[in-house]
Amino acid sequence: MTEPLLKIENLRIELALRSGQAPVIDDLSLELNAGETLSFVGESGCGKSMTALAIMGLLPEKVGSIASGRILFDGRDMAQMNDTELRAIRGNEISMIFQEPMTSLNPVYTVGEQIAEVLRRHKGMNKRDAWARAIELLDAVRIPNAKSRVSAYPHQMSGGQRQRVMIAIALACEPKILIADEPTTALDVTVQAQIFDLLRDLGRDTGTAVILITHDMGAVAEMADRMVVMYAGRKAEYGPVSPVINHPRHPYTKGLISCVPHLLAELTEERPDLTEVPGIVPALASFGTDACLFASRCDLADDKCRSQRPPEVAFGDQHSACWKADQI
Amino acid sequence: MHIVMTLLKRLIYAAILLTAVLVLNFSMMHFAPGDVADTIAASMGGADAETMAQIRVEYGLDQPFFVQLFAYIGRVLSFDLGYSYFYNTPVTELIFERLPATLLLAITAQVLAVVVGVLLGVFSARHPNGIANYFVTIFALFGYAAPVFWTGILLLIGFSLKIPLFPVAGMSDVTVQGGFFVKALDIAHHMVLPVLTLSSIFLALYSRLSRAAMLEVLGSDYIRTAKAKGLSNREVTLKHALKNALPPVVTLAGLQFSAVISGAVLVESVFSWPGLGQLALTSILARDTPTILGILFFSALVVIIGNLVTDLVMRLIDPRVRGHA
Numbered sequence: 048m049t050e051p052l053l054k055i056e057n058l059r060i061e062l063a064l065r066s067g068q069a070p071v072i073d074d075l076s077l078e079l080n081a082g083e084t085l086s087f088v089g090e091s092g093c094g095k096s097m098t099a100l101a102i103m104g105l106l107p108e109k110v111g112s113i114a115s116g117r118i119l120f121d122g123r124d125m126a127q128m129n130d131t132e133l134r135a136i137r138g139n140e141i142s143m144i145f146q147e148p149m150t151s152l153n154p155v156y157t158v159g160e161q162i163a164e165v166l167r168r169h170k171g172m173n174k175r176d177a178w179a180r181a182i183e184l185l186d187a188v189r190i191p192n193a194k195s196r197v198s199a200y201p202h203q204m205s206g207g208q209r210q211r212v213m214i215a216i217a218l219a220c221e222p223k224i225l226i227a228d229e230p231t232t233a234l235d236v237t238v239q240a241q242i243f244d245l246l247r248d249l250g251r252d253t254g255t256a257v258i259l260i261t262h263d264m265g266a267v268a269e270m271a272d273r274m275v276v277m278y279a280g281r282k283a284e285y286g287p288v289s290p291v292i293n294h295p296r297h298p299y300t301k302g303l304i305s306c307v308p309h310l311l312a313e314l315t316e317e318r319p320d321l322t323e324v325p326g327i328v329p330a331l332a333s334f335g336t337d338a339c340l341f342a343s344r345c346d347l348a349d350d351k352c353r354s355q356r357p358p359e360v361a362f363g364d365q366h367s368a369c370w371k372a373d374q375i
Numbered sequence: 376m377h378i379v380m381t382l383l384k385r386l387i388y389a390a391i392l393l394t395a396v397l398v399l400n401f402s403m404m405h406f407a408p409g410d411v412a413d414t415i416a417a418s419m420g421g422a423d424a425e426t427m428a429q430i431r432v433e434y435g436l437d438q439p440f441f442v443q444l445f446a447y448i449g450r451v452l453s454f455d456l457g458y459s460y461f462y463n464t465p466v467t468e469l470i471f472e473r474l475p476a477t478l479l480l481a482i483t484a485q486v487l488a489v490v491v492g493v494l495l496g497v498f499s500a501r502h503p504n505g506i507a508n509y510f511v512t513i514f515a516l517f518g519y520a521a522p523v524f525w526t527g528i529l530l531l532i533g534f535s536l537k538i539p540l541f542p543v544a545g546m547s548d549v550t551v552q553g554g555f556f557v558k559a560l561d562i563a564h565h566m567v568l569p570v571l572t573l574s575s576i577f578l579a580l581y582s583r584l585s586r587a588a589m590l591e592v593l594g595s596d597y598i599r600t601a602k603a604k605g606l607s608n609r610e611v612t613l614k615h616a617l618k619n620a621l622p623p624v625v626t627l628a629g630l631q632f633s634a635v636i637s638g639a640v641l642v643e644s645v646f647s648w649p650g651l652g653q654l655a656l657t658s659i660l661a662r663d664t665p666t667i668l669g670i671l672f673f674s675a676l677v678v679i680i681g682n683l684v685t686d687l688v689m690r691l692i693d694p695r696v697r698g699h700a
Contacts, residue, residue, distance in 0.1 A: 105603060137604065143603045145603075152600065200695070202695050
């Protein structure tokens with residue numbers, strides 16, 4: 048078996064709270080192979096974005112830090128790298144697009160300049176070549192009339208177009224990994240589908256591995272090869288997409304899936320009731336306790352769940368961190 | 376084409392504003408007690424009521440208010456600001472003699488305050504918890520709180536008397552002979568203390584504002600994008616953040632330019648700087664109405680030009696301003 052492109056081993060990220068250090072990511076391990084799409088799923092505050100920022104080396108200064116664990120990229124540990132080494136990787140070999148296309152571009156520079164800048168920085172291109180390449184990239188992300196739009200400012204573009212520009216920036220240096228942090232949350236539904244199509248096509252063309260952070264289960268089913276379900280900074284379940292969605296082995300995954308409404312062929316057909324996951328995520332300060340953090344919201348929970356952290360149980364390629372995994 | 380239209384529009388506004396300033400200034404001076412006749416009478420060593428009335432007829436002061444007002448505006452439009460009976464010189468000549476000194480002082484102080492203020496602001500925003508940050512804050516507040524004439528006198532005692540590095544007063548030394556370069560150097564030497572005094576107030580404003588603006592910008596999404604691109608700290612701060620933090624500073628600098636001009640009046644008195652400020656002070660004490668009106672007119676003109684320049688700079692910095700001007 049070939050070495051995975053990215054290997055996260057026992058990662059622990061701590062946030063400095065007034066009450067002390069609290070782990071927002073606790074003992075996370077996962078692998079990403081070249082060219083595949085891995086999806087992170089979970090509700091807000093479960094640590095999806097923190098993991099992404101940790102990989103980029105962009106954890107908020109003086110607040111978040113990697114306490115232990117390794118992030119191996121091409122065999123090198125990014126957790127130990129200094130800022131100069133990280134900067135050479137950022138935007139070049141690993142790049143990222145964000146949730147808010149409306150505010151993620153700098154309002155005082157043209158989109159062309161913002162694309163060309165990365166090329167000059169990482170590929171050593173001169174001004175003219177970088178600008179010409181920026182036009183090609185705008186064309187590749189399907190912005191009509193790229194030649195004239197390249198000198199447009201962000202405020203002259205729509206949200207969907209701005210996200211396309213962000214994708215162009217992210218893919219400019221043909222990175223090995225693209226992290227997309229809820230890339231379509233702020234966009235309307237028709238544009239969402241276009242952006243997902245674009246990400247999938249470009250990912251396939253360039254062989255870029257994609258980490259897709261989302262809570263859109265539909266997008267996961269359509270885009271991803273494997274998925275990681277995260278809860279309260281811990282991995283709840285992970286494995287290939289179809290077994291996890293068709294037969295979840297963790298009550299949280301099951302709850303998430305049953306939250307998604309289904310389109311039915313017949314409007315008159317009786318719909319299954321939509322359920323919700325009751326309760327809320329426990330407070331950040333209690334993330335470190337030795338127990339199943341989902342226990343307070345789980346129907347199946349017993350004393351063992353509340354007093355011991357569950358280990359991962361394997362069902363083929365599918366892994367679940369639940370004491371009752373075999374009962375689900 | 377677009378910028379030409381905007382500029383034209385702004386110039387028309389400026390002309391209207393200037394006319395309003397003229398009317399207001401003239402009315403205020405007119406209704407204030409004392410007039411040119413008093414000045415002339417005083418210089419003659421006193422006069423009886425009959426002579427006073429004669430002087431008033433001679434200078435058109437017996438005419439109704441509106442006749443005088445329109446006559447005054449008509450004269451200003453033909454670039455005639457009147458004649459100073461106190462200095463026995465045309466007002467225009469008097470002002471053009473003094474204006475360069477004031478502009479030199481005010482513009483240098485303004486530029487110094489903006490540049491150093493922004494640099495200090497950027498620095499302390501980059502290191503919000505460092506010791507240097509507290510130093511910048513204290514220094515800025517001190518400059519802002521201290522009265523200008525007090526700062527000026529303190530600097531004079533310190534750097535002219537105790538440590539004689541700089542001259543005590545004036546703009547140039549008559550004993551200095553030489554070419555343009557030597558004279559410019561002499562003026563620069565005389566300028567150091569007045570400029571430092573005048574800019575100390577504004578330095579505080581600009582450094583506090585640019586610090587706040589930088590802190591806000593540094594937390595924004597596009598800065599995270601810039602970092603995610605792998606750019607250096609220097610590029611992130613100076614290219615991506617600073618340009619976005621500048622507009623509020625430029626706006627304030629434009630608004631404060633009139634304050635810089637009026638601050639110059641005090642500084643000129645402390646350092647005997649031969650500028651408009653000193654002239655204004657003397658002519659107010661002497662009730663030299665034409666000169667006061669002339670100075671007010673030119674101050675308004677300078678402030679209007681300052682604001683026009685501010686708008687142009689804003690367009691240069693922020694493309695969104697260009698969109699809907």
